[in-house]
Each structure stands twice: as C-alpha cells, then as structure tokens.
Amino acid sequence: MAEERKHTTLSGYELKNVYTAEDLNGEHMKDKLGEPGHYPFTRGIRENMYRDSLWTMGLYSGFASAEEANERFRYLIEQGQTGFSVALDLPTQMGYDSDDAMSDGEVGKVGVAIDSLADVEALFKGIPFEKVRQIRTTANANSIIMLAFYVAFAKKNKIDPNTIGFFLQNDILKEYMCRGAYIFPPAAGVKLSVDVLEYCGKHLPKWTPIAVSGYHIREAGATAAQEIAFTVADMTAYFDAAVARGVDIVSATSNSYFFLGAQMDFLEEVAKFRAARRVFAKIMKERYGVTDEEPQRLKIFAYTNGSAMTAEQPMNNIIRVTIETMAAIAGGIQTLATSSYDEALSLPTQEAVTISLRTQQIVGYESGITETVDPLGGSYAIEALTNRIEKDIWSLLAEIEAKGGAVKCIEEGFQQKLLAANAYKYQKSVDDGARTVVGVNRFKDEQPIECAAFSVSEEVAVKQKAKLAKLKKKRDNDRVQRALNAIKTAAEKNENLGEYMIEAAEAYATLGEICGVLKSVYGKYSPMKIY
Amino acid sequence: MVKVLISKPGLDGHDRGAKVVARAFEEAGAEVVYTGLQATPEEIAETAVREKVDVVGVSLLSGAHNTLMPRVIDCVKEKEGMQDTVFILGGIIPQQDIPALLEKGVHGVFGPGTPLDAVTDFAFEQVALVKAEQLAEAALADMTNKSSNI
Numbered sequence: 001m002a003e004e005r006k007h008t009t010l011s012g013y014e015l016k017n018v019y020t021a022e023d024l025n026g027e028h029m030k031d032k033l034g035e036p037g038h039y040p041f042t043r044g045i046r047e048n049m050y051r052d053s054l055w056t057m058g059l060y061s062g063f064a065s066a067e068e069a070n071e072r073f074r075y076l077i078e079q080g081q082t083g084f085s086v087a088l089d090l091p092t093q094m095g096y097d098s099d100d101a102m103s104d105g106e107v108g109k110v111g112v113a114i115d116s117l118a119d120v121e122a123l124f125k126g127i128p129f130e131k132v133r134q135i136r137t138t139a140n141a142n143s144i145i146m147l148a149f150y151v152a153f154a155k156k157n158k159i160d161p162n163t164i165g166f167f168l169q170n171d172i173l174k175e176y177m178c179r180g181a182y183i184f185p186p187a188a189g190v191k192l193s194v195d196v197l198e199y200c201g202k203h204l205p206k207w208t209p210i211a212v213s214g215y216h217i218r219e220a221g222a223t224a225a226q227e228i229a230f231t232v233a234d235m236t237a238y239f240d241a242a243v244a245r246g247v248d249i250v251s252a253t254s255n256s257y258f259f260l261g262a263q264m265d266f267l268e269e270v271a272k273f274r275a276a277r278r279v280f281a282k283i284m285k286e287r288y289g290v291t292d293e294e295p296q297r298l299k300i301f302a303y304t305n306g307s308a309m310t311a312e313q314p315m316n317n318i319i320r321v322t323i324e325t326m327a328a329i330a331g332g333i334q335t336l337a338t339s340s341y342d343e344a345l346s347l348p349t350q351e352a353v354t355i356s357l358r359t360q361q362i363v364g365y366e367s368g369i370t371e372t373v374d375p376l377g378g379s380y381a382i383e384a385l386t387n388r389i390e391k392d393i394w395s396l397l398a399e400i401e402a403k404g405g406a407v408k409c410i411e412e413g414f415q416q417k418l419l420a421a422n423a424y425k426y427q428k429s430v431d432d433g434a435r436t437v438v439g440v441n442r443f444k445d446e447q448p449i450e451c452a453a454f455s456v457s458e459e460v461a462v463k464q465k466a467k468l469a470k471l472k473k474k475r476d477n478d479r480v481q482r483a484l485n486a487i488k489t490a491a492e493k494n495e496n497l498g499e500y501m502i503e504a505a506e507a508y509a510t511l512g513e514i515c516g517v518l519k520s521v522y523g524k525y526s527p528m529k530i531y
Numbered sequence: 532m533v534k535v536l537i538s539k540p541g542l543d544g545h546d547r548g549a550k551v552v553a554r555a556f557e558e559a560g561a562e563v564v565y566t567g568l569q570a571t572p573e574e575i576a577e578t579a580v581r582e583k584v585d586v587v588g589v590s591l592l593s594g595a596h597n598t599l600m601p602r603v604i605d606c607v608k609e610k611e612g613m614q615d616t617v618f619i620l621g622g623i624i625p626q627q628d629i630p631a632l633l634e635k636g637v638h639g640v641f642g643p644g645t646p647l648d649a650v651t652d653f654a655f656e657q658v659a660l661v662k663a664e665q666l667a668e669a670a671l672a673d674m675t676n677k678s679s680n681i
Contacts, residue, residue: 179545
C-alpha cells in the first residue's frame with residue numbers, strides 16, 4: 001500500500017523524498033531571493049516584517065441588518081480584532097434593493113443588507129475608527145457605489161475618508177470566472193473598476209482601490225499556480241485599461257492588494273505566496289515600468305480556504321485553520337481572515353468567530369513564527385517549490401496573453417473549464433480515498449453531524465423593506481431623480497462616475513435605483529453554462 | 532437514459548458543487564442540462580419541461596433554501612407531465628430544515644462531504660421507482676379498462 005501511494009502536493013506536484021542544493025540551481029538563488037523588503041520581495045515586502053507589527057486581523061463578518069452587524073463588529077473590535085470585513089448579502093452584491101422580488105429569501109443571509117447611505121450610517125454607528133486598521137468589503141460589481149456610500153458617510157460625519165482604511169475588493173473579472181456576483185457585461189464591469197482606481201488615485205490615496213482576488217478562483221478548483229496566474233492576468237487587464245485611460249499607475253495602484261487563499265498544503269502555500277510576490281514585482285517593473293520599490297511590493301490579504309472546512313467533525317476545522325494560518329504567516333502576508341469552524345454549516349456563531357480570531361492571536365503572539373523574517377526561506381523544499389510554482393505561473397500567463405488576455409479568455413470559458421475539471425478531479429480523489437480528509441473519508445464518526453448552526457431570521461427582510469419604504473418617503477425625491485439622471489448622462493458619455501455616485505449617495509438614492517440606471521446604459525450579463 | 536437538470540436558483544454564485552455534480556451525473560451515464568446561475572424557479576420549470584428531465588437537482592448555499600426550494604418544486608409540478616419529477620437538493624442545508632423540505636417534496640438532501648456516487652445512485656434509484664410506479668399504474672389502468680370492456 002505504501003509503495004502505491006502518490007506523493008503529491010494539493011496542486012498535484014510530485015514531491016521528492018528529500019530536496020538538496022541541487023534542486024535549486026545554486027548560483028541563481030541570491031538573485032531569486034533578494035533581501036527582505038527589497039526586489040524581488042521573495043522574502044517579504046518589509047525588512048522587519050511582523051517584528052514591526054503583526055498583520056491586520058479581521059474576519060469575514062456581517063449578517064442580517066446593519067444594526068445587528070454593527071453589534072458583531074463592535075464585539076470583535078473589543079476582542080482585539082484590528083480590521084473587519086463588511087460581508088454584503090447577495091442582493092446588495094448584485095445591485096438589488098431588499099424589496100426587489102429577486103431578493104426574496106436572500107436578505108441579510110450571507111452578509112449584511114445595504115440599501116442606501118442610511119444603512120451604512122447604522123452599520124458604522126459608534127465604531128471606534130481609530131482602533132480599526134482596515135475595513136474591507138466584498139463589493140465588486142457595485143464597488144463604485146459602496147465607495148460613494150462610504151465617502152458620503154465620512155463627509156456627513158465630518159471625518160476625512162483618508163483616515164479610515166477602506167479596502168475595496170473591486171475585482172469584477174473573477175466574478176465572471178467563478179463567483180457569479182456580476183451585474184453588467186465584462187467591458188462595463190472593467191470600466192467601473194477602473195473608475196474606482198482612477199478616483200482613489202486622485203482623491204483617496206489611503207484606500208485600497210482593488211484587491212485582485214485569487215481566493216475565489218482557488219475555491220472554484222484552481223491549483224496554486226493557476227490561482228496566482230489568473231489573478232495576475234486579471235490585474236493586468238485592469239492596470240492596462242487604467243494606463244490606456246491615462247491614469248498614473250503608481251498613484252492608482254500602489255495601495256492595491258491581492259486577495260489569496262491559504263490552503264491546507266502547508267509547504268506549497270508558503271511557496272505560493274513567495275512566488276506571487278516575485279511575479280508581481282517583475283510585472284510592475286517590466287510591464288508598467290515602475291521604478292520605485294513601494295508599488296513593486298505585493299501586499300497580500302489571505303483568507304483560510306473555506307473549502308477545506310468540513311461539515312463532519314466541525315471542531316477539526318480549528319486545527320485546519322491553524323495550519324492554514326501558519327502557512328499564510330510563514331508566507332509573509334499582510335492581512336489575514338480566518339474561517340470559523342462551523343463555516344461548512346452556516347454563517348459563524350459568535351463562539352466560533354471568536355475562536356477563529358484567537359487562532360490568529362495565538363499564532364501571532366505565542367508561536368514564535370513571527371520573530372524571524374521569511375522563516376522557511378532557504379529550505380531546499382520551499383525554494384524548489386517556489387521556483388516551480390513561479391515557472392508555472394509565467395507559462396500560464398504567456399498562454400493567456402497568447403489567447404488575447406484575461407477578459408477574452410473568461411468570455412471563452414478558458415479558465416472556467418480548467419477550474420471545473422480540477423474541482424471534479426479533487427472530489428473523485430476524496431471519494432476514492434486517494435486523498436485523505438479526516439472525518440470525511442477516514443476516521444469517520446457514525447453519529448450525525450451536530451453543531452449549533454447560526455441562522456438569520458426572515459424578519460430581517462420585513463424590517464429592511466419597512467426601512468426602505470420610510471426612507472423613500474422622507475428623502476428629497478427630486479434630488480434623487482436629478483442625481484440618477486446625472487449618472488445616466490455621465491455613463492452614456494463614458495465619464496468617470498465617482499463624483500456622480502457620491503452625489504446620489506448623499507441624496508439617499510438606493511443601490512437598486514443606481515444599478516437600475518446603470519443597467520439601462522450597460523445592459524445585464526447573462527451567465528455561462530459551462531461545467 | 533436518465534435526464535438530469537442541475538440548477539442554481541437565487542443569487543448565490545458558488546457553483547463548484549453544482550458543476551461537480553453535473554459532471555458526476557454525466558460520467559454515470561445521465562444526460563445533463565445545467566441552467567447556469569441565477570435561474571428563477573419559473574425558468575427552471577420551463578427548462579425542465581422543455582428538456583423532459585427526470586430529475587431536477589438544485590444547489591443552494593446561500594441560506595435561501597426554505598424560500599426557493601418549495602418554489603422550484605411548485606413551479607415544476609404545475610407543468611403538465613412533471614408531477615413525478617425527482618427533486619434532489621445539495622448545498623449547505625442545516626439539519627433542522629431537512630424534515631420540512633422532505634415534506635414539501637424534496638426526495639433527497641445532500642450536504643458537504645457526500646460522495647458523488649451517493650448522489651447519482653440515489654437519483655437513479657428514485658427515477659427507477661417512479662418509472663416502476665408509472666408502469667404499475669398503467670398496467671392497473673389497462674386491466675381496469677379491459678375488465679370494464681368485458
């Protein structure tokens with residue numbers, strides 16, 4: 001049996017029993033590694049890394065109404081969380097108000113419902129912004145509207161928006177590829193994302209205008225190299241479009257992030273983060289001619305992969321999250337969100353989300369892993385894997401480029417087909433026992449799964465609809481109409497929509513109203529049926 | 532040949548599971564139609580009729596199953612000739628919601644960690660049962676007709 005077992009990484013790389021200097025092509029290693037904080041940033045983007053400060057700890061949270069999400073945020077900040085993610089419910093992500101028929105059954109379920117500035121006001125009420133390093137959001141198709149809601153909130157409360165670390169996902173391409181929360185067709189989607197890049201570059205330099213996301217690509221079935229290659233390809237689609245528009249690439253993107261997964265294969269994941277930094281730095285330098293080091297530094301937000309969580313024996317997920325957290329930290333990331341042990345069953349309970357935060361704190365303050373920069377650097381196995389993943393990233397990038405770039409490839413389903421095939425292969429390997437998943441295909445319990453699942457009451461939708469009706473009566477509806485008309489005209493003229501969106505937000509126009517206007521100009525995207 | 536419709540109603544975009552199950556059915560010898568994302572219950576029913584499917588598979592991870600699944604069942608069953616359709620549901624479905632869903636007409640609910648064979652075998656068995664019942668009913672009807680002719 002032992003002889004037959006295949007020794008491969010999660011991505012399918014065959015592993016040697018032992019690695020030696022010969023696996024590294026010795027003489028080039030110095031250039032490939034560089035020094036911590038310097039090109040090509042293999043060893044991390046800062047000289048002292050976590051000795052200077054630990055990563056930003058923030059969990060995916062947000063559910064139900066703005067008022068309820070606000071309570072959870074305040075609780076987590078008291079527990080030492082230094083950032084948070086405003087998880088949006090699906091109607092909000094896809095441009096429907098809570099009273100739209102398409103929102104039935106979905107309001108407040110996988111995130112918080114945000115219909116207008118009024119909800120943002122309730123969401124941020126009493127939040128001690130000085131204690132928060134980063135406020136992330138899952139806005140992609142509607143990121144420019146969320147930007148407007150946040151700016152309008154800051155203006156109304158006389159806060160300089162640049163003093164709050166807002167972090168927009170703003171990556172629409174991965175939505176067409178694998179996550180599905182799109183609204184408009186790809187060309188319009190990219191246009192709106194680039195509007196955000198341009199607007200932030202000019203007015204909101206402290207914000208993160210884009211977090212190009214490999215996480216969802218990985219969750220859909222990507223290998224480590226595909227995760228990075230598809231992310232980089234998407235990034236160049238945005239950056240190329242920005243450059244073509246005359247946007248200053250350094251000001252528009254120097255605070256941008258990659259949002260990546262942290263999977264279970266410890267060594268492979270450490271290598272992946274290191275390879276990603278090397279590829280990014282080279283692209284910034286050679287493709288975009290960026291000579292300063294700061295914009296060559298790839299900042300990474302990692303999130304432990306939810307797909308590694310099992311519904312069976314859910315407490316085991318605490319250990320899985322610990323391993324993934326260690327991989328992310330040894331890989332040198334800047335922000336980390338950790339999954340909760342009950343994630344395969346529902347949104348997290350408060351107990352589960354607290355343990356998830358404690359996991360980061362224990363790794364950060366007790367494990368000692370943070371005391372040395374790039375602690376695994378120089379390990380033959382890690383360096384060999386880093387080189388291997390990097391090589392595969394470049395070859396995939398060349399393939400995408402030859403096929404006409406990320407957008408064209410997505411439109412033709414190139415990436416989607418690869419991801420679906422991998423996902424199927426993985427499931428088969430679990431089903432036939434070639435890959436062990438504890439509690440699922442080995443060391444199983446016979447009793448049924450019992451876990452205190454969290455659920456969101458249907459009342460949230462009722463309340464949210466009532467709030468919306470009241471708002472529409474109370475606000476200056478003429479002002480709303482003028483603002484919506486202005487958005488329409490500007491969209492037709494292909495102008496940057498930032499200022500118009502902020503005016504509409506301040507007038508308390510709703511997300512659904514704004515998206516309705518944009519749909520009338522751009523149309524709506526219909527899904528692909530590839531499997 | 533068994534014909535299966537795999538669908539994603541609602542707004543949830545996480546379709547890895549739906550796609551894997553679609554492929555598993557194909558590999559197991561079924562003919563598969565996939566709706567893509569954001570299919571409304573009405574659209575699912577229309578596709579089910581047009582394609583004359585035996586099984587409607589629904590994948591839901593967004594927590595909207597209690598609202599959407601009964602709607603899909605009602606819409607499909609309203610269509611002529613679709614009263615015997617087999618419904619299977621996959622995704623993140625809390626234990627406490629399952630009895631009510633079965634009551635409403637779902638034949639089987641499959642959570643994370645289910646081997647693919649378990650899903651395809653179950654669906655094929657249910658289709659075989661439905662077909663056996665239909666044959667028995669037809670035979671009975673036939674006999675009744677004959678006896679009334681005597």
